[in-house]
Each structure stands twice: as structure tokens, then as C-alpha cells.
Amino acid sequence: MNSHLDPRSPIGVFDSGVGGLTVVRALMERLPFESIHYFGDTARVPYGVKSVQTIAHYTTQIAEFLLEKRVKVLIIACNTMAAVASQVVRDLSPTPVLDVIEAGALTALAATQSRRIGVIGTPTTINSNAYSRAIHAIEPDARIFSQACALFVPLVEEGWLDHPVTRLTAQEYLKPVLAEQVDTLVLGCTHYPLLKPLLQEAAGPAITLVDSAEAMAEQTAALLTDLNLHNPERTPPDYHYWVTDVPLRFQTIGERFLGRGLNNVHVVAW
Ligand code: DGL
Numbered sequence: 044m045n046s047h048l049d050p051r052s053p054i055g056v057f058d059s060g061v062g063g064l065t066v067v068r069a070l071m072e073r074l075p076f077e078s079i080h081y082f083g084d085t086a087r088v089p090y091g092v093k094s095v096q097t098i099a100h101y102t103t104q105i106a107e108f109l110l111e112k113r114v115k116v117l118i119i120a121c122n123t124m125a126a127v128a129s130q131v132v133r134d135l136s137p138t139p140v141l142d143v144i145e146a147g148a149l150t151a152l153a154a155t156q157s158r159r160i161g162v163i164g165t166p167t168t169i170n171s172n173a174y175s176r177a178i179h180a181i182e183p184d185a186r187i188f189s190q191a192c193a194l195f196v197p198l199v200e201e202g203w204l205d206h207p208v209t210r211l212t213a214q215e216y217l218k219p220v221l222a223e224q225v226d227t228l229v230l231g232c233t234h235y236p237l238l239k240p241l242l243q244e245a246a247g248p249a250i251t252l253v254d255s256a257e258a259m260a261e262q263t264a265a266l267l268t269d270l271n272l273h274n275p276e277r278t279p280p281d282y283h284y285w286v287t288d289v290p291l292r293f294q295t296i297g298e299r300f301l302g303r304g305l306n307n308v309h310v311v312a313w
Pocket of ligand 1: 060062063088089092122124165196233
């Protein structure tokens with residue numbers, strides 16, 4: 044099935060908005076010769092509070108769009124989409140599909156010693172139980188303690204990465220999870236890697252934070268190796284960004300997520 048895939052083709056990455064750029068950033072660092080097409084559904088974000096049917100419908104549209112760009116791998120960078128619609132994407136995609144939940148689950152299990160794992164994410168991700176299912180599929184004896192953190196996405200988008208309000212919010216959200224003596228905490232949302240220093244402080248130094256963006260980049264590199272799909276070219280890669288709303292806010296916030304300038308932003312008129 045994969046023999047027709049071209050190693051020179053780009054990697055497709057998608058998210059409900061700007062947050063998936065944390066995955067793009069990790070990919071750029073880990074795989075500097077791979078071109079990337081990123082899709083952020085900025086007109087319809089946030090997904091984390093929408094129904095499963097709506098998310099599945101949007102996810103299908105985005106996956107089909109990127110497949111038309113002939114991507115060699117599709118990466119679901121959004122935890123919410125991965126939680127409720129990853130099977131939809133796998134069913135329609137002729138190319139391999141990776142998602143952040145699988146990557147996060149594997150990394151959490153590699154990190155934990157007590158097998159008591161905390162998971163934080165959007166309400167839809169947490170209500171779906173997708174992380175528990177993914178972790179239990181590999182390690183049935185693991186104990187999972189999850190917490191929906193609806194306020195983190197707007198706080199990150201506001202740029203309050205080191206703000207007293209965010210610190211207080213984190214303490215409140217983490218209290219019940221920390222009471223369960225977890226030794227590992229999965230950051231189960233695209234936006235949370237930007238809160239890593241603050242969350243590490245709130246959780247304490249003994250707890251390992253699992254950043255699904257880094258885990259995703261590692262898993263992508265392993266997949267490209269397995270399928271012999273690393274780009275053989277050593278020229279600078281192309282990065283393209285597709286968004287559904289006017290790109291100004293995407294560009295401004297995106298540069299913070301990416302830690303570098305952001306060009307080639309195109310608006311998709313749906
Ligand atoms: N990308 C979403 C996630 O990772 C967060 C933003 C949203 O709610 O759409 O869960």
C-alpha cells in the first residue's frame with residue numbers, strides 16, 4: 044500500500060487552530076529536512092467543547108484537503124480530534140496516520156514507574172476516555188486519573204504563560220490529580236506544552252511531564268525510518284500553513300508557538 048509514497052512529499056499536520064504548531068515545531072527540530080503542510084481550522088476553533096459528530100465532520104474535511112496535497116504521512120496534532128475521530132481519518136487515508144494520543148500514551152508508559160498516570164486535556168478529550176483506552180491497551184494495570192482543564196486553552200491563547208491567574212488555575216486543576224500520587228502527567232492538549240514550566244512548578248519536580256508534541260516527532264521519525272520515507276534531499280524544506288479564518292491572529296500567536304517567523308500562510312475559503 045505504501046510503495047507509491049514519495050519520500051520527497053511533505054508531511055501533513057493538522058489541528059483545530061494554532062496549537063498544533065507545537066507539534067510542527069518539534070517536527071522541524073527532529074526532522075529538519077522534511078517539508079510540512081499544516082492545516083489549522085482557525086474559523087471553527089475551539090473543538091474541545093464541540094460534539095463528536097461535529098468534530099468528525101470537520102476532521103474528515105481537513106484530512107481530505109491534506110491528502111489532495113499528496114502528503115506522505117498524516118499527523119493528527121489535535122488531541123481532541125485524535126480522541127474522537129482518529130478512526131475516521133484512518134478509514135479514509137491511503138497514507139499512514141499518526142496521532143498525538145498514541146504517541147503520548149507510549150511515552151507516558153515509558154516514563155512511569157508507579158503506573159499511576161495523570162492526564163489533562165480539553166473536556167471532549169477527557170470525556171472520551173481516549174487516553175485511558177490507549178494506555179490500558181498497552182498496560183492494563185496502569186491507573187489513570189484525568190482532569191478536564193477547559194480554561195487552559197484561552198489562557199495560552201491570551202499569552203498568559205507565566206501569569207498569576209494561570210498559576211492559580213493550574214493549582215486548582217491539578218489538586219485532585221496530584222492527590223492520587225501520580226508520578227507522570229500527560230499534557231493531553233496541543234496548547235499545554237507552552238505551559239510546561241508553570242505546570243512543572245505546580246506539579247513539583249518529582250512528576251514527569253509528558254509533552255505529546257515531542258513524543259509525536261519521535262514517533263514520526265521512527266515511522267519514516269520503518270517505511271524508508273525520509274526525504275533524501277538536503278535542501279531547505281518548504282513550510283505551508285493553511286487556515287480557515289483571516290490569518291493575522293494565526294500569524295501573531297503562531298510565531299509564539301513556533302518560536303520563529305511564519306510565512307506562506309494561505310486562507311482556505313470553505
Ligand atoms: N487542539 C485542541 C486539543 O489539542 C485544543 C484547542 C481546541 O479546543 O480546539 O485538544
